[in-house]
Amino acid sequence: MxxxxxxxxxxxxxxxxxxxxxxxxxxxxVSAGLSDPSSTKLLADLLAExxxxxxxxxxxVVEVQHVELRALAHGLTDALLTGFASGEVAxxxxxxxAADAVVAVTPVFSASYSGLFKTFFDVLERGTxxxxxxxxxxxxxxxxxxxxxxxxxxxxxxYLHAVVLPTGVFAASEDWAGGGADSALRTRIxxxxxxxxxxxxxxxxxAERLDQFDRDVAAMGSFEDLLGx
Amino acid sequence: MEFGIFTVGDVTTxxxxxxxxxxxxxxxxxxxxxxxxxxxxxxVVAVGQHHNPPFVASSPTTTMAxxxxxxxxxxxxxxxxxxxxxxxxxxxxxxxxLQHLLDGRMDLMLGRGxxxxxYPWFGKDIREGIPLAIENYALxxxxxxxxxxxxxxxxxxxxxxxxxxxxxLDGEAPFVWHGSIRSPEIAEQAAYYGDGFFSNHxxxxxxxxxxxxxxxxxxxxxxxxxxxxxxxxxxxxxVYLGRTHEQAVNxxxxxxxxxxxxxxxxxxxxxxxxxxLTVGTPAEVVERTLSFREYAGxxxxxxxxxxxxxxxxxxxxxxLDLLGEVVASLRNELGLAAVPTQTPAASASGSAA
Numbered sequence: 049m050x051x052x053x054x055x056x057x058x059x060x061x062x063x064x065x066x067x068x069x070x071x072x073x074x075x076x077x078v079s080a081g082l083s084d085p086s087s088t089k090l091l092a093d094l095l096a097e098x099x100x101x102x103x104x105x106x107x108x109v110v111e112v113q114h115v116e117l118r119a120l121a122h123g124l125t126d127a128l129l130t131g132f133a134s135g136e137v138a139x140x141x142x143x144x145x146a147a148d149a150v151v152a153v154t155p156v157f158s159a160s161y162s163g164l165f166k167t168f169f170d171v172l173e174r175g176t177x178x179x180x181x182x183x184x185x186x187x188x189x190x191x192x193x194x195x196x197x198x199x200x201x202x203x204x205x206x207y208l209h210a211v212v213l214p215t216g217v218f219a220a221s222e223d224w225a226g227g228g229a230d231s232a233l234r235t236r237i238x239x240x241x242x243x244x245x246x247x248x249x250x251x252x253x254x255a256e257r258l259d260q261f262d263r264d265v266a267a268m269g270s271f272e273d274l275l276g277x
Numbered sequence: 278m279e280f281g282i283f284t285v286g287d288v289t290t291x292x293x294x295x296x297x298x299x300x301x302x303x304x305x306x307x308x309x310x311x312x313x314x315x316x317x318x319x320x321v322v323a324v325g326q327h328h329n330p331p332f333v334a335s336s337p338t339t340t341m342a343x344x345x346x347x348x349x350x351x352x353x354x355x356x357x358x359x360x361x362x363x364x365x366x367x368x369x370x371x372x373x374x375l376q377h378l379l380d381g382r383m384d385l386m387l388g389r390g391x392x393x394x395x396y397p398w399f400g401k402d403i404r405e406g407i408p409l410a411i412e413n414y415a416l417x418x419x420x421x422x423x424x425x426x427x428x429x430x431x432x433x434x435x436x437x438x439x440x441x442x443x444x445x446l447d448g449e450a451p452f453v454w455h456g457s458i459r460s461p462e463i464a465e466q467a468a469y470y471g472d473g474f475f476s477n478h479x480x481x482x483x484x485x486x487x488x489x490x491x492x493x494x495x496x497x498x499x500x501x502x503x504x505x506x507x508x509x510x511x512x513x514x515x516v517y518l519g520r521t522h523e524q525a526v527n528x529x530x531x532x533x534x535x536x537x538x539x540x541x542x543x544x545x546x547x548x549x550x551x552x553x554l555t556v557g558t559p560a561e562v563v564e565r566t567l568s569f570r571e572y573a574g575x576x577x578x579x580x581x582x583x584x585x586x587x588x589x590x591x592x593x594x595x596x597l598d599l600l601g602e603v604v605a606s607l608r609n610e611l612g613l614a615a616v617p618t619q620t621p622a623a624s625a626s627g628s629a630a
Contacts (some may be wrong), residue, residue, distance in 0.1 A: 129542030132481055134551040261488055265461045271469040271500075274411045274462060 072109045073248045075099055076147040078140075080117045080154045080165035087187045089116070091219050091237075092153040094229055095185060098241035099151070106245055113147075115140045117164050124164065127171040141172055145259070148248055149181040150210070152201065156188035160200045169204065173260050177210040181247035183240050185217040194218045213247065215240040278613055280604040281321025282314055282597075283356035283513065283580040286334025289587035292535040296589075300333045304340070306590040311344040313594050315351035317601025318615075323356035323386065323580055326363075328395050331537075338371040345379040353379060356580065357388025357456045360417070361409040362399035364433060368413075369420035369441040376446045384452035386475050386511075387414060389463075401432070407462050408432075414453075418470060421450035454511055454578075457489070464489055468496030473509035476573075478553055479582060480538065486512070487572035494574065511578035512569055515554045517588075518599035522557040528592075529556050536586035559599055563606045579607075 077096050081088030096112045103110040117124070123137035133141055144150060154165035184201040186193070197216035205212045217240050223233040258266065268274060284307060290297040298306065311322040324341060325334040334340065341353040353375075358368060368385075375383055389410050390396075393403040401409060412430045419426050420441040428436040445451065454473035457463035458481060467474035474493040476486045490510055497508035517532075519525025526545065533545045533556075548554055555565040566579060581600065584593045608615060 126543040126547070130480065130539050130548070130551075132485070132551070134482060134543075134547070261459070261461065265492070268462050268465065271465055274407075274465070275415055 073148040077151040151183045153185040156193040177208045182210040191220040279320035283323035285325040288331045291587040323354040360387040365413040365417040386454035388456040464493040471502035475511035478513040479515045510576035515582045532586040
């Protein structure tokens with residue numbers, strides 16, 4: 049294959065890491081809790097807080113943004129039906145595309161991630177999570193669902209070419225029995241946050257990631273290559 | 278700059294009456310719509326090619342020839358001719374025949390087709406969609422330009438000293454547009470040959486269309502066919518017109534809400550904001566259509582979709598009366614002659630020959 053086709057893009061393209069300090073790392077927390085208060089949102093907040101705290105301890109600066117999918121439910125269905133995202137869904141996708149790392153938290157529905165959670169990643173443009181560290185987390189009413197992390201979330205994000213962190217965080221109702229996260233859950237949260245901060249040091253800037261159109265152009269080579277099959 | 282309509286030839290139940298036209302009615306309606314389009318002063322009518330229900334448009338050249346015999350001025354085109362599953366030899370023959378019958382009053386738009394099950398009915402595989410489009414057009418391009426073609430490719434029987442008949446009218450191949458929604462390979466193909474590029478436009482946000490068109494323009498210049506701003510660009514559009522904005526919205530909403538492609542999803546208002554769909558008065562459609570130039574640049578062909586989702590023939594014919602007013606205003610705004618004598622696409626075709 050010959051050199052990639054030169055293409056100077058002047059229209060707005062993929063949202064990149066434009067206009068921020070170089071060493072600030074951006075973490076986007078995607079959570080799919082439905083109720084208020086929701087244990088899923090609670091776990092998402094604890095993971096965000098731990099990430100910020102551990103980063104500060106290690107002299108790094110992390111900016112955390114939250115994407116709550118409940119507010120996007122209608123827009124996500126529209127995106128499924130029309131084939132393109134707009135409005136708040138497009139804005140959330142842009143946030144994820146500009147993230148250095150993602151924390152993904154879902155309630156367990158019928159032994160897997162919720163449909164709302166899956167829909168967000170179904171309509172996310174291919175390649176958005178290429179090489180992106182993802183911390184997976186889930187909540188459920190019983191500890192018997194704990195393998196959902198390894199049987200459902202891990203394969204999903206592996207398929208999306210994300211780098212799934214070794215520690216996932218699962219919280220069942222009993223983990224909140226004391227009115228907050230118990231010490232074992234807090235230990236898991238801190239360990240996962242530590243792994244996330246470690247990974248942030250080595251991530252590529254989001255601006256270097258290509259969106260689908262750029263990737264298609266880069267992959268196609270010259271027209272003579274195409275003619276040659 | 279040409280203005281026209283394009284249809285996909287769907288047979289869809291009218292959600293306001295529950296009535297479904299027969300295939301016979303739908304096919305004859307296509308002819309009546311085309312005649313009306315000429316009457317109200319449009320430049321182009323494009324018909325589709327599909328091989329599965331609920332579509333009736335499996336034989337575009339038959340329909341085009343019949344329409345051509347019943348009209349005098351309007352140009353006939355396709356939206357689209359399937360370059361993947363149709364033998365390029367048959368495309369060369371059918372459309373060259375049509376070119377003779379219509380005294381050159383035609384062109385065609387090539388598309389891949391995105392219905393997976395159709396491909397194997399013609400011995401093909403949708404996973405080879407792009408290579409099929411590239412190879413088949415490479416052959417079609419030669420068949421119209423070379424009298425004796427030796428050919429060997431991946432997808433069809435080899436040819437030895439083959440001559441496609443009839444030869445194109447006056448030795449000039451029909452003008453070709455390449456239609457695509459999101460494949461840069463097709464924009465590159467159009468640019469490589471100096472052919473037209475048509476962006477479907479109607480089911481996608483403007484930012485997407487802008488990128489595809491810009492890519493095609495740059496590649497058109499790169500391949501030495503002229504300046505990027507002179508590349509031959511066409512855009513789709515979708516309108517529903519009324520004397521008042523409210524009338525248009527109220528009439529179109531049940532069709533929108535139940536449309537096979539986007540129904541039961543976003544609201545009419547959201548979809549109107551997000552895509553080129555415009556529902557309103559002729560003045561509103563004129564203003565919206567002129568705004569396409571802000572991101573697509575000067576372009577050569579604007580086609581509107583007006584007859585899908587079960588909108589009945591009587592309504593489509595009335596829509597055409599209003600669309601005639603829209604097009605007259607657009608020509609006026611753009612400083613174009615009331616009835617173009619020589620279209621940009623036709624002259625581009627002439628210079629490329």
